[in-house]
Amino acid sequence: SNGFERSITKRFLWWDELLLYLLAGVIGLVTATAAVGFNYLIDRVDMLAHGTRAFEGKFLTHHIVLLLTPAVGALLVGLIAKFYSREAVGHGVPEVMYAIVRRDCKIKLHVALARMVTAALTIGSGGSAGPEGPIIQIGAAIASWTGRFFRVVQHQMPVLIGCGAAAGIAAIFRAPIAGVL
Helix, strand or coil: CHHHHHHHHHHHHHHHHHHHHHHHHHHHHHHHHHHHHHHHHHHHHHHHHHCCCCCCCCHHHHHHHHHHHHHHHHHHHHHHHHHCCHHHCCCCHHHHHHHHHHCCCCCCHHHHHHHHHHHHHHHHCCCCCCCHHHHHHHHHHHHHHHHHHCCCCHHHHHHHHHHHHHHHHHHHCCCHHHHHC
C-alpha cells in the first residue's frame, strides 16, 4: 500500500506541475496581449495630447499647450484615483511584492485596469513615468486572477505571479530575455 500511495502522489504532483506550465503559458499570452493594448493606449493618448497641428505656427500658444498637457494628464489621473481606485497610482512593483508577502497573492484585476489607464494618461500626456511598473502589476493581476480561477494551491501562486510579471516586461520592451531575468 505504501508504494501505491507514492505512485498516486507522484501522479498528482505531475498533474499539478503540468497545470502550472499550461497556466504560465496562458498567462504569458494574455499578459502579452494586455501589453500590446497598453502600448496602443499610450500611443492614442500621446496622439490626442500632442498630435494636434492647430497651434503649430503659433509659438507661444504651442509652448503653453506643451506645458499644460502633463498637468491635464495629472489632473485626470488624480480624478481617477480619487473617485475610482486609490490603488491605481504608484509604481506597481511594491504593490505586487506586498501582495505576495502579506495578502495571499491577491491582486485585484480592476486595480490593474485602472493602473493601465492612469499610466497611459501619465505617459501619453508627457508625465514622468515609465511602463515597467504598471505592466508588472497588470501581468501579476492577470496571473493572480487566473490562479484563483483555477484554484491553484497557495504555495504555487508566487510562481504564476512571477510568470505574469516576466511576461509583461518581456512584452512591453520586446525583450524576452529581460523578462526572464
